[in-house]
Structure formats: C-alpha cells, structure tokens
Amino acid sequence: MANIEIEKIPAKHYPDYITNVMFQGYKWDMQAGEQGTISDNVLILTKSEAELLAEAAVGLYNETIAMEQGIKSAPELAIEMGISNEMATALCGCAYNAKKHIRFMRFDFHPTTDGWQISEVNSDVPAGYPEASVLPKLAAEYFPGCKQYGSFGDIFQKQITKLIPANSTIAYLHDTHTVEDYQILHYLGDIMEGMGYHSIYGAPHHVKWAGNIAANCDAIVRYFPVEWMEFDKNTQHTWQNFVNSQTPSCNHPIALLTQSKRLPLIWDRLGLNIPMWKKYLPETKPPSNPENGWILKPAFGRVGEGINIPGTMSNEEEQDIINAAIQHPTQWVKQQLFESKQVNGLHVNIGVFVTDGEFAGFYARVSKSPRINEDASEIPILVKEQKYDR
Numbered sequence: 495m496a497n498i499e500i501e502k503i504p505a506k507h508y509p510d511y512i513t514n515v516m517f518q519g520y521k522w523d524m525q526a527g528e529q530g531t532i533s534d535n536v537l538i539l540t541k542s543e544a545e546l547l548a549e550a551a552v553g554l555y556n557e558t559i560a561m562e563q564g565i566k567s568a569p570e571l572a573i574e575m576g577i578s579n580e581m582a583t584a585l586c587g588c589a590y591n592a593k594k595h596i597r598f599m600r601f602d603f604h605p606t607t608d609g610w611q612i613s614e615v616n617s618d619v620p621a622g623y624p625e626a627s628v629l630p631k632l633a634a635e636y637f638p639g640c641k642q643y644g645s646f647g648d649i650f651q652k653q654i655t656k657l658i659p660a661n662s663t664i665a666y667l668h669d670t671h672t673v674e675d676y677q678i679l680h681y682l683g684d685i686m687e688g689m690g691y692h693s694i695y696g697a698p699h700h701v702k703w704a705g706n707i708a709a710n711c712d713a714i715v716r717y718f719p720v721e722w723m724e725f726d727k728n729t730q731h732t733w734q735n736f737v738n739s740q741t742p743s744c745n746h747p748i749a750l751l752t753q754s755k756r757l758p759l760i761w762d763r764l765g766l767n768i769p770m771w772k773k774y775l776p777e778t779k780p781p782s783n784p785e786n787g788w789i790l791k792p793a794f795g796r797v798g799e800g801i802n803i804p805g806t807m808s809n810e811e812e813q814d815i816i817n818a819a820i821q822h823p824t825q826w827v828k829q830q831l832f833e834s835k836q837v838n839g840l841h842v843n844i845g846v847f848v849t850d851g852e853f854a855g856f857y858a859r860v861s862k863s864p865r866i867n868e869d870a871s872e873i874p875i876l877v878k879e880q881k882y883d884r
Contacts, residue, residue: 497539497540497542497543498537498538498539498543498605498837498842499537499538499539499837499878500535500536500537500538500837500838500840500842500860500873501535501536501538501637502534502535502536503534503535503536503633503636504636507635507636508534511632511633511636512524512532514632515532515628515629515632518628518632519624519625519628519629519632520624520628520677520678520680520681521624521625521677521872522673522677523673523674523677531870531871531872532871532872533860533871533872533873535838535840535860535873536633536636536637536640536873536874536875536876537837537842537844537858537860537873537874537875537876538637538640538875538876538877538878539643539875539876539877539878540877540878541643541877541878541879544643544856544875544877546610547603547610547844547846547856548643548644548846548853549853550601550603550610550770550774550846551601551603551846551847551848551853552848552851552852552853553770554601554612554615554770554771554774554848555599555601555848555851556851557766557768557769557770557771558599558615558617558752558771559592559597559851560764560766560768561752561757561761561764561766561768562748562749562751562752564764564765564766565586565751565752565760565764566585566586566590566748566751567586568586568763568764569582569583569585569586569587570582571760571763571764572585572586572751574756574759574760574824575751575754575756575757575759575760575793576754576756576793576794576824576825577721577750577751577754578721578724580724581720581721581724581750584734584737584738585737585747585748585750585751586751588737588738588748589738590746590748594657594740594742595657595742595743595744595745595746596650596653596654596657596742596743596744596745596849596850597744597745597746597749597849597850598620598646598650598744598745598847598848598849598850598854599615599616599617599620599749599847599848600615600616600620600621600622600845600846600847600848600857601614601615601616601845601846601848602614602615602616602843602844602845602846603774603843603844603845603846604832604834604841604842604843604844605834605835605837605842606832606833606834606835607832607833607835608832608833610774611774611775611776611832612774612775613843614755614791615752615753616753616796616845617745617749617750617752617753618719618720618745618747618749618750618753619716619717619718619719619745619749620845620847621678621717621857622646622678622845622847622857622872623646623647623650623678623679623681623682624647624677624678624681625857625872625874626644626645626646626647626845626847626854626855626856626857627645627646627647627648627681627855628647628681629872629873629874630642630643630856630874630875630876631645632874633874633876634874634876637876639878639879640876640877640878640879641876641877641879642876642877643855643856643875643876643877644847644853644854644855644856645854645855646847646849646854646855646857647681647682647685649847649849649852649854649855650682650685650744650849650854651685651686651689653744653849653850654686654691654713654744655689657713657742658691658712658713658742660689660690660691661690661691661692662691662692662712662713663691663692663693663694663710663711663712663713664683664686664691664692664693664694664711664712664713664714664715665694665695665696665700665701665708665710665711665713665714665715666679666680666682666683666693666694666695666696666715666717667696667697667698667700667701667714667715667716667717667718668695668697668717668718669697669717669718670696670697675717676695678717679695679715679717680695682715683695694710694711697718697728698716698718698723698726698728698729698732698733698736699726699728699729699732701714701732701735701736703732703735706735706738706739706740706741707739707740707741708739708741711741712741712742713741713742713743713744714736714739714741714742714743714744715743715744716736716743716744716745716747719753719794719796720733720736720747720749720750720753721750721753721794723736723747733747753794754793754794755778755791755792755793755794755795755827755829756778756793756824756827758771758775758778758827759778759779759780759827776829776830776831776832777829777830778827778828778829778830779827779828779829780823780827780828781819781820781823781826781827781828782828784816785828787830787831788828788829788830788831789801789802789803789804789828789829789831790802790815790816790819790826790827790828790829791826791827791828791829792818792825792826793824793825793826793827794825797867797868798865798866798867798868798870799867799868800815800818801815801865802815802816803831803863803864803865804831805864806863806864806865807865834864837860839862840860840861840862841860841861841862841863841864841866842858842859842860843858843859843860843861843866843870844856844857844858844875845857845858845859856875857872858872858873858874858875859871859872859873860873
C-alpha cells in the first residue's frame with residue numbers, strides 16, 4: 495500500500511489559509527455548485543514515496559513521447575484513436591520540432607489495493623498549475639518538518655526563458671467563458687511578468703497569423719483542447735496555423751496524438767518498449783457490452799466525466815454512458831476497474847507533472863467518491879522530512 499497520510503490544517507489557521515489560497519493561489523472561484531473545491535486537509539508523503547512517483551512519471555513521459563513520435567508516422571493509428579481524418583493528417587504531416595516548443599504532461603496516480611496505478615495521462619491541456627506551485631507553499635507554514643516537493647511554476651519559468659527573451663509577449667489562450675481557466679493562466683502570466691515578459695489573454699481566435707507565425711505574440715500557452723478547435727466556429731479555419739506554428743508553444747497540438755484514452759489499443763503496433771505504461775495502467779480494450787470489473791471511458795473525456803464507476807451514479811446516467819459507447823465505439827474504451835484505497839475515508843488522485851522530461855510538481859484531489867470529478871476538492875501535497883513531528 496502507498497505510504498500516505500492525510501492531516502487537517504489546524505482549525506485556527508484555516509481561515510487565513512483559505513484567504514491566502516484565494517488571493518495568492520489564484521483560486522478566485524472556489525465552488526463547484528454547492529461544493530467547495532479546496533480541502534481543509536493536506537496530503538503528506540514520505541520522501542521515498544514522492545521520489546517513486548516523480549521517477550515513474552518521468553519514465554511515463556519518455557515513453558509517451560516515443561509513442562507520439564511513432565504515431566506521427568502512422569496517421570491511420572491516430573484515426574483509430576478517435577482523432578478525425580483531417581486532424582490526424584495535419585498532425586502527422588506537420589514539421590514539428592520539439593526543441594522549439596515546451597511540452598508538459600500530467601499523469602494521474604491513484605493508491606489502490608494493488609499499489610499505485612494511473613488512470614490516464616493529461617497530455618494536451620492538463621490543469622493544476624497554481625495548485626502544483628502555490629498551494630503546498632501556503633500549507634507548509636502549518637506543518638513544521640514538511641516541505642514542498644517540486645513546483646510547476648518554477649520549471650515553467652525556466653523553460654520559457656530558454657525559448658524566448660525577456661520583454662517578449664506571451665499569449666495565454668483559454669475558453670473565455672470561464673473564470674476557472676483565466677485564473678489558472680493568470681498565475682503563469684503573473685510569474686512571467688515578474689521576469690520582464692508581457693501577457694495577453696484571450697481565446698485561440700484572437701491570435702493573428704502571418705503565415706505560420708503568430709503576428710501579435712512571441713509565444714503561445716494554450717489552455718484550450720485541440721479537438722475543440724476543429725469544431726469551434728471561431729477556429730475552424732485557423733486551427734491548422736497552430737499545428738504548423740513556428741511560434742514557440744506549450745503545448746503544441748501534437749499533444750493530441752497521445753491524449754486519447756484509446757492509446758493502449760494501438761501501442762503494441764508501434765514496436766516500442768513501454769514497461770512503465772504497462773506496469774501502471776490497468777488493462778484497456780475496445781468497448782463492448784457491460785462486464786463486471788470493467789468501466790467505460792470516453793476517449794477525450796476530462797475531469798472524470800463519462801466514467802461509469804459502480805455506485806457513483808444513477809442507473810439512468812450509467813445507461814446513457816453504455817448507449818453512447820455502443821453508438822460511437824471509436825470514441826470510447828473499456829478499462830479494468832482498480833479498487834481505490836481510501837485514506838482517512840477519502841479517495842486520492844495525485845497528478846504528477848513532467849515538463850520537458852523533468853519532474854515539475856504534484857497536483858492532488860480528494861473525494862469521498864471513487865469517481866474523482868469536478869466535485870472533488872483540491873489538496874496540497876507535502877513531503878515529510880526525517881524529523882517530522884506534529
């Protein structure tokens with residue numbers, strides 16, 4: 495069993511903590527409906543457990559990049575993963591140079607009765623940048639002997655400054671209808687402005703193009719899923735500029751090639767050695783009729799949506815998922831269900847960031863339900879030092 499502890503932030507300090515989370519941690523909207531999204535707990539790992547997760551995520555990242563390169567040479571496999579013909583052709587035919595872009599992913603680990611397992615990789619637009627940077631720093635004040643382990647923001651700064659000089663303008667692109675997306679990107683904008691960079695915020699269609707070079711910015715940080723751009727009325731005619739962009743990006747749309755949860759269905763045909771993926775991901779196969787011990791997942795689902803974990807939804811909702819998988823099988827997978835191991839009555843999801851092959855911090859959520867979705871609470875991760883004492 496994974497070595498994890500969950501402890502409460504002292505009640506007398508929680509009001510100060512939650513205020514700091516709002517104003518320093520970029521959590522302006524801390525509700526999902528009636529549910530608060532900031533936990534009053536912290537998750538504490540041993541150093542050896544934190545190192546294990548970091549090393550596993552880096553290994554998974556390297557294998558994912560190798561698979562991505564293999565798929566780029568085989569557009570028919572991209573189509574099999576649920577990517578449209580036009581998008582697959584564009585991605586596999588683009589002149590992508592990894593050295594000119596920044597690449598980050600988040601691997602979602604869960605403590606189970608069989609040890610650590612992953613549910614997915616967020617290869618395209620993973621969330622959690624301030625949560626993996628600021629929250630643990632704020633919580634560490636109340637837990638002597640514990641410290642932050644990794645910071646997404648620090649690694650992001652380092653990688654951006656390698657690509658473009660200070661005084662450059664970075665465009666942060668998101669769904670402009672939501673505060674949540676803006677607050678996540680505003681964190682990155684603020685830390686880069688502190689280093690002499692300029693920020694503009696907007697939707698993908700606000701980028702102006704001169705050929706395949708962005709005319710109104712020097713770098714692009716995209717928090718807008720690639721597959722949305724193909725069908726968004728504002729980007730239907732410009733998404734290929736992003737694919738062929740010579741302007742530094744994070745992430746480049748090439749990330750879509752490994753975002754699909756149907757990736758395990760084709761990986762054996764790539765002729766690659768991927769022991770980390772095969773160790774940590776439950777068995778995955780094409781969708782079919784309901785089967786005990788297996789769940790359905792949408793190929794491009796996010797935040798736990800559309801996953802029929804037993805006991806977490808109504809019969810009607812579950813039947814809708816089954817019907818959708820039957821009607822659109824190329825957009826779904828079936829995956830063996832792991833048994834989530836609760837910690838203090840909570841189910842845990844630890845997202846491990848990797849940026850350009852380097853561990854870049856933890857992002858965690860907890861829930862009373864094994865289906866960790868938009869109602870889950872975000873929780874900082876701290877690593878205890880040898881003399882940790884509460």
